[in-house]
Amino acid sequence: MSNLKDVASLAAVSIATVSRVINNSSLVDPKTRVKVQNAIKKLNFHPNRVARRLSKLRMKEGNGKIIGLVLPDINNPFYVDVLRGVEDYALKHEYVVITCNFGQDESREKLYLNILQSESIDGLVVVPVLGLEEKVSKMVESGLPIVCVDRELTGTDVDVVLVDNRKGAYEAVQHLIRLGHKRIAFISGLPQIPTSVERLNGYRDALHANKIPLDEKLVKYGDSMYESGLRLSEELLKSEPPPTALFTGNNLITLGALEMIHRSGFSIPKDIALVGFDDMHWSISLNPPLTAVRQPGYDIGKRATELLFQRSGDLKRPTAKVIFNAELKIRNSCGSA
Amino acid sequence: MSNLKDVASLAAVSIATVSRVINNSSLVDPKTRVKVQNAIKKLNFHPNRVARRLSKLRMKEGNGKIIGLVLPDINNPFYVDVLRGVEDYALKHEYVVITCNFGQDESREKLYLNILQSESIDGLVVVPVLGLEEKVSKMVESGLPIVCVDRELTGTDVDVVLVDNRKGAYEAVQHLIRLGHKRIAFISGLPQIPTSVERLNGYRDALHANKIPLDEKLVKYGDSMYESGLRLSEELLKSEPPPTALFTGNNLITLGALEMIHRSGFSIPKDIALVGFDDMHWSISLNPPLTAVRQPGYDIGKRATELLFQRSGDLKRPTAKVIFNAELKIRNSCGSA
DNA sequence: TGTTATAATGTAAACGCTTTCATGATAAAA
DNA sequence: TTTTATCATGAAAGCGTTTACATTATAACA
Numbered sequence: 001m002s003n004l005k006d007v008a009s010l011a012a013v014s015i016a017t018v019s020r021v022i023n024n025s026s027l028v029d030p031k032t033r034v035k036v037q038n039a040i041k042k043l044n045f046h047p048n049r050v051a052r053r054l055s056k057l058r059m060k061e062g063n064g065k066i067i068g069l070v071l072p073d074i075n076n077p078f079y080v081d082v083l084r085g086v087e088d089y090a091l092k093h094e095y096v097v098i099t100c101n102f103g104q105d106e107s108r109e110k111l112y113l114n115i116l117q118s119e120s121i122d123g124l125v126v127v128p129v130l131g132l133e134e135k136v137s138k139m140v141e142s143g144l145p146i147v148c149v150d151r152e153l154t155g156t157d158v159d160v161v162l163v164d165n166r167k168g169a170y171e172a173v174q175h176l177i178r179l180g181h182k183r184i185a186f187i188s189g190l191p192q193i194p195t196s197v198e199r200l201n202g203y204r205d206a207l208h209a210n211k212i213p214l215d216e217k218l219v220k221y222g223d224s225m226y227e228s229g230l231r232l233s234e235e236l237l238k239s240e241p242p243p244t245a246l247f248t249g250n251n252l253i254t255l256g257a258l259e260m261i262h263r264s265g266f267s268i269p270k271d272i273a274l275v276g277f278d279d280m281h282w283s284i285s286l287n288p289p290l291t292a293v294r295q296p297g298y299d300i301g302k303r304a305t306e307l308l309f310q311r312s313g314d315l316k317r318p319t320a321k322v323i324f325n326a327e328l329k330i331r332n333s334c335g336s337a
Numbered sequence: 338m339s340n341l342k343d344v345a346s347l348a349a350v351s352i353a354t355v356s357r358v359i360n361n362s363s364l365v366d367p368k369t370r371v372k373v374q375n376a377i378k379k380l381n382f383h384p385n386r387v388a389r390r391l392s393k394l395r396m397k398e399g400n401g402k403i404i405g406l407v408l409p410d411i412n413n414p415f416y417v418d419v420l421r422g423v424e425d426y427a428l429k430h431e432y433v434v435i436t437c438n439f440g441q442d443e444s445r446e447k448l449y450l451n452i453l454q455s456e457s458i459d460g461l462v463v464v465p466v467l468g469l470e471e472k473v474s475k476m477v478e479s480g481l482p483i484v485c486v487d488r489e490l491t492g493t494d495v496d497v498v499l500v501d502n503r504k505g506a507y508e509a510v511q512h513l514i515r516l517g518h519k520r521i522a523f524i525s526g527l528p529q530i531p532t533s534v535e536r537l538n539g540y541r542d543a544l545h546a547n548k549i550p551l552d553e554k555l556v557k558y559g560d561s562m563y564e565s566g567l568r569l570s571e572e573l574l575k576s577e578p579p580p581t582a583l584f585t586g587n588n589l590i591t592l593g594a595l596e597m598i599h600r601s602g603f604s605i606p607k608d609i610a611l612v613g614f615d616d617m618h619w620s621i622s623l624n625p626p627l628t629a630v631r632q633p634g635y636d637i638g639k640r641a642t643e644l645l646f647q648r649s650g651d652l653k654r655p656t657a658k659v660i661f662n663a664e665l666k667i668r669n670s671c672g673s674a
Numbered sequence: 675t676g677t678t679a680t681a682a683t684g685t686a687a688a689c690g691c692t693t694t695c696a697t698g699a700t701a702a703a704a
Numbered sequence: 705t706t707t708t709a710t711c712a713t714g715a716a717a718g719c720g721t722t723t724a725c726a727t728t729a730t731a732a733c734a
Contacts, residue, residue: 001454003720014684019722029682049455050391050401051689051720057387058689059722064387074417075618084411087438091445096452099436101424108428115433117338118386258622268624280619281412285595287605287624340690351714356692366712388690388719395719396692 002043011039022047057120062145062312065095067305068116070126074101076251077280078297079127082149085301086125093309095122106131113139123308125301128153130192145311147304151194152321159311159319161304165195165277168293168326169202169247172275175291175328176245177210179336181273184212185243187232187253189224196224199249199277218243222253229256237264237272244273245334251278254290269335279329289331296324339380348376359384386433394457399482399649402432404642405453409466411438413588414617415634416464419486422638423462430646432459443468450476460645462638465490467529482648484641488531489658496648498641498659502532502614505630505663506539506584509612512628512665513582514547516673518610521549522580524569524590526561533561536586536614555580559590566593574601574609581610582671588615591627606672616666626668633661 004015011018013032020028021036028036039045053064069086071079083099090097098119100112113135116124123145128136137156140146147159176184186203189196200219207214220235222228229252236243237260246261248254254276266272268288276283279294303322311317341352348355350369357365358373365373376382390401406423408416420436427434435456437449450472453461460482465473474493477483484496513521523540526533537556544551557572559565566589573580574597583598585591591613603609605625613620616631640659648654 005720015721016684016686016723017682020683023722027682032682046451046455048391048394048457048720049452050387050394050457052722053387054385054391054689054691054719055721055723056689057385061722074421077414080411080417083436084438084440087436088440091448094448094452096435096456098433099420099424101421103421103425111428111431114383115386115431118383119433120385120387255619255622258619258624259626262622262624262626282592282595282617282619285592285599287595287599289596289599342690352691353693353714353716354712357713360692364712369712385690389692391689391719391721392691392693393719395717398692 001048002045003048004045006043007036007039007045010043011036053120062122064120064122065093066098066119066121067095067308068098068100068119068121068124068126070100070102070112070116070124070132072102072127072129074099074103078251078278078295081295081297082125082127082301082304085298085303086305087301088298089302089305102129102132109135117144122312123147125149125304125308127151130190143315145308145315147308147311149300149304157319159304159307159321161300161307161322161324163295163300163324163326165198165326166202166205168295168328169199169277170206171202171326171328172247172277172291172293173203173206174210175330176247176273176275176334177206177212179245179273179334181245181334181336182212183215183218183241183243184245184247185218185220185236186247187220187222187229187236187249187257189222189228189249189253191221193224196249203247222249224250224252226252226256229253229258230260231256233257233260234264237261237266242272246272246274248274248276251276251280254278254292258286268333273334275328275334277326283329284331286333288333291331291333292329294327294329296327300324338385339382340385341382343380344373344376344382347380348373390457399459401457401459402430403435403456403458404432404645405435405437405456405458405461405463407437407439407449407453407461407463407469409439409464411436411440415588415615415632418632418634419464419638419641422635422640423642424638425635426639426642439466439469446472454481459649460484462486462641462645464488467527480652482645482652484645484648486637486641494656496641496644496656496658498637498644498661500632500637500661500663502535502663503539503542505632505665506536506614507543508539508663508665509584509614509628509630510540510543511547512667513584513610513612513671514543514549516582516610516671518582518671518673519549520552520555520578520580521582521584522555522557522573523584524557524559524566524573524586524594526559526565526586526590528558530561533586540584559586561587561589563589563593566590566595567597568593570594570597571601574598574603579609583609583611585611585613588613588617591615591629595623605670610671612665612671614663620666621668623670625670628668628670629666631664631666633664637661 007018008015127150140158149161220232248257276292279292283290344355345352464487477495486498557569585594613629616629620627
């Protein structure tokens with residue numbers, strides 16, 4: 001790989017001049033510019049981004065063209081969508097992204113966060129799940145541009161991109177009610193998770209708005225994982241009388257519920273209606289196609305990155321909070337009560 | 338952020354000594370070592386990876402602790418599994434990965450590949466899809482450690498991790514035959530893609546081994562995408578008589594077929610049996626649960642990265658070709674003919 | 675013509691690290 | 705005691721950039 005010096009000597013100029021042309025400085029004579037450009041082409045020179053990053057570090061300029069993305073669970077298609085949005089927007093600006101998938105492993109947290117800092121990233125898009133909040137707050141305060149996604153950070157002023165979970169859930173339940181359902185069950189995720197409580201609120205509010213009394217036996221609290229969907233939907237299905245409709249709190253829970261419903265010999269939507277929070281690209285291939293609340297993951301990721309770049313440019317601008325609407329995709333899993 | 342110099346002056350030693358302790362050099366007095374370690378702790382010092390990478394560049398040592406991963410389509414859950422495998426193995430060695438998702442956009446290719454090179458990555462795990470092969474070959478020859486995944490690179494000697502597509506397909510079709518099916522259709526991906534032809538070969542071989550004549554009208558060629566599954570399965574379903582079983586060439590095709598089968602009022606497995614190439618974590622939630630050929634994406638990614646690290650350590654070791662078996666996950670989508 | 679302002683270029687320091695090489699300290703051997 | 709080998713440390717160069725600063729060439733003006 002060639003470097004500035006090679007280009008400089010081939011073009012018979014100094015490395016400073018070469019640097020100026022690759023950075024589009026106006027302080028270079030047109031003739032010199034083409035001379036240098038020819039040399040660059042001939043050597044197939046591409047500036048070394050590592051050196052540039054190190055150099056930029058001195059000016060605290062924050063355009064080393066690399067950002068981090070920390071995600072709780074890449075198996076969740078919603079986060080894959082976020083990733084795509086982040087990556088696309090970043091690449092458009094020639095930024096590269098280091099994706100950090102936490103999975104369930106707690107010990108990765110500090111390791112990854114430390115690594116990201118020593119990679120001198122320009123910024124971070126992060127889903128601040130439980131246990132991460134404190135560290136993220138600290139990083140925000142240290143001056144690293146950060147935008148949060150999917151969840152807010154309590155007590156710290158930071159850019160955030162969310163979806164209106166309450167409204168999304170409200171509309172899902174409203175849809176069920178409109179179809180005539182009254183015994184509508186809800187399988188919630190962990191009640192410590194803000195998104196869970198918002199969705200629960202949406203469920204409650206819809207019931208209340210339609211003067212349907214809330215039956216606490218119809219709401220189950222799990223840990224947002226597949227197994228919880230399996231187990232809690234089983235409880236629900238076995239209750240007497242079983243609910244006529246089920247609203248599941250996220251896509252993993254939906255999966256578990258789906259499996260249990262089939263296993264138990266219930267038919268959708270004849271025996272039970274189903275609406276899931278989170279749409280997936282294969283929802284339409286289900287039999288029947290699943291009615292679901294769609295979170296615009298791609299747009300969220302994209303917008304978050306946009307916000308991040310803005311902040312890099314202006315650390316002092318007031319923080320923004322952008323809220324996307326979730327969209328109810330009505331398909332055929334609900335029928336009527 | 339503190340740096341070597343800060344630590345050095347706090348510990349009253351030179352930066353060289355500090356560098357030695359963070360690199361576990363044996364050439365440092367135990368007493369000095371603890372002195373330095375205390376200083377490190379007190380300052381919460383973490384070495385800057387960018388600087389280290391730049392420095393290592395001089396020794397061509399190839400442990401800047403960063404690798405690239407280039408994937409054709411992150412929406413495909415198989416590649417998400419690969420990503421997880423790569424990331425886990427990398428992180429265990431404190432490596433970080435830059436994930437490059439190509440999507441369908443051709444213009445991203447050279448951009449991303451160039452960026453990766455100027456990031457001075459230590460190596461690359463890559464799915465060498467059509468159009469990428471030439472560039473990847475060139476990079477291999479330039480001396481960058483590379484391991485290919487899912488597909489081989491014709492004409493270039495390189496490490497590769499594959500699954501036995503032929504055998505996987507063979508077993509899927511064999512399963513169908515054992516169940517009594519004779520009119521087994523196959524929806525293939527692009528015939529230019531090696532994996533497609535291997536799967537097709539498996540299909541053919543199984544038929545042949547069971548003395549079932551190959552009916553060319555039962556094999557359809559698409560572009561491996563969702564829409565092709567939709568369209569080609571429709572053709573198949575409308576043919577007279579329709580096949581009793583369908584084997585789909587990848588998970589996207591399966592999705593399309595699933596949708597079309599439901600739309601057409603066919604019932605699985607009563608009217609038509611279905612086996613998909615590629616298992617997905619939600620296959621079990623389908624009604625009925627889908628019988629599918631599972632590619633061990635996670636292990637593939639992990640093994641590929643292991644191979645990559647080995648190669649970084651020894652550029653001259655002979656190339657390896659590791660082949661994983663695909664596993665037929667038998668569930669309930671096949672019935673009997 | 676000589677000044678002076680301006681544009682174009684070059685020089686060198688800095689980013690934070692690793693490592694070679696030189697040097698100093700300590701211990702073992704003579 | 706001196707010599708020599710060994711261990712511990714420090715000084716400094718180098719990785720490939722960017723940019724502040726210094727310098728030189730060019731143009732504008734008196």
